[in-house]
Amino acid sequence: MHKDKIKIIARNIRKQTVSLSHSARIAHLGSSLSCVDILACVYFNALNINRKNVLHPERDRFILSKGHAALALYVTLAQKGLFSPMLLNDCGQPGSLLAEHPIPGSIPGLEAATGSLGHGLSIGLGMTLAGRIQLYDFKVLVLLSDGECNEGSVWEAAMFAAAQHTENLVAIIDYNKWQATGRSDEIMALSPLKQKWSAFGWNAREVDGHNIEEIAEALRAALNSKDAPYAIIANTIKGRGVSFMEDDNNWHYRIPTAEEVMLAHQELDAQ
């Protein structure tokens, strides 16, 4: 898909995500907005996932390991036509299957339930190895947060993937420099993140996580990786797209008011 179209899709995902955070009373908006451009590229440019193949054993797979960005994923899957956007109205309501963190089997296209950090990469690695065993060539993309890289299990998975040369596995790290209660580089010595993944045996590259061309190009390279898994370190801004949310960690937990939703929409429409 043409880059300009992806940019429009990303804008629509942002607008709907902000609205949904307000109506569903669901937080983690900053974390959702930081990965919207990545989600748009993954679903509308990189992976072979659509309404017809969503249950096919040879489909590509995407796992949102940073499950707290579920809102952005729900909106993206609805935009992709995997389920009716009408369902989004139900999001966050008592008893709804669209909860703050994804529920297994809740909507088509949701490959794994996540929410506790440090689980998604291992699950994605298991899917990749299952593909190898069954002689399928599907790709598996896993989106992690930088705070998530605090978890030791991420690095267990990283070492094992490298040992197995799982070239069909891609990890994207949404490096927005914040975690729940502070700067991610101050809480744990994450930096230099790209070198860490390289040292763990992965092909790694750093991109501007809000530049559609750069993300698309990195994903293309990652999906053609040879002999090793591929890590994309996406430098992002938490709350990206709404000036009063950008790089302000209060939006990890804050829910926008109706007025703030309106202001956010105005800003996004002007971009």
Place this chain on the structure above:
Amino acid sequence: MRNAFAGELTKLASNNLKIVLLSGDMGNHLFDKYKVLFPERFYNCGVAESNMTGIAAGMALAGLKPVTYSIAPFITIRCLEQIKIDICYHNLPVVIIGTGAGLSYAGLGTTHQSCDDIAMLRVIPNISIVCPGDAMEVRGALRAALNHNGPVYLRLGKKDEPLIHKIVPVIEIGKSLIIKRGRNICLLSTGNLLPLAANAAENLTRLGISTQLVSFHTIKPLDETLLSDVFSSFQLVVTLEEHSRIGGLGGSVAEWLSEMPPQHSRFYRFALPDVFYKGAGDQNHVRDYFGITKSEIVQQVIKNYRNCLGSGDDLQNAVQ
């Protein structure tokens, strides 16, 4: 039990191409034959049980039937959240094999003892917990686990335990096996205490107390049909397990009893106390230390049976 598991899995894997064996850097030479026959369906996942458990979930989500293997404490509570979220929340057909359960590897120290695994796993929805009583039951339980469409924890002992069954019994998850029928008391044994329970049952019978022996291999789902039956027909029902008295078989039965109308039978739990064993010594030594011995079982059963009957004279009469 270990060797029976490896042998049976190798047999089953030739017919079921979905079976994948994941080992947490355990089972040196145990899987040599399996590895030669199915190299593409074996992964040594290293000393990284959390990752291995997540991998198993991913494989199951992609249509395979993974079996994870390590020493009981490391394959259960070390990676408990992966079992809970990745496997059980998704209700995936993964078989988790914990070897050396209870005090089997007591000689390796408290770190390698697993007397809390049943309690830790039992509260997680969707999981079945099966503790085979001998190597034959291991084979039957593995067949059942691999046919089961959901998570199963198989709790194994070590190797060279005495055999109770002559042939492989058909194991149905949640349905206990009556090893020997009796009239006065009923011993419900789970897992690797079965040979000891069998010896105790024999001893009690010789003393004139007609003793029924049950291999209560499945702790979850609980065999409520059998419990209803034995609690309404025996004077004393005793559970035996190499596990903490908290949250294991005895705990499960006590919970079940609390929700039932008063039962005919008295109930006694034979289990490990709520303490760590600190010291050297093998399984037999630690069993002795905690009173998990034939004579102690016989003594406790007689004492409790006497209480059921009310007086020593009745017991004498009953014994005669």
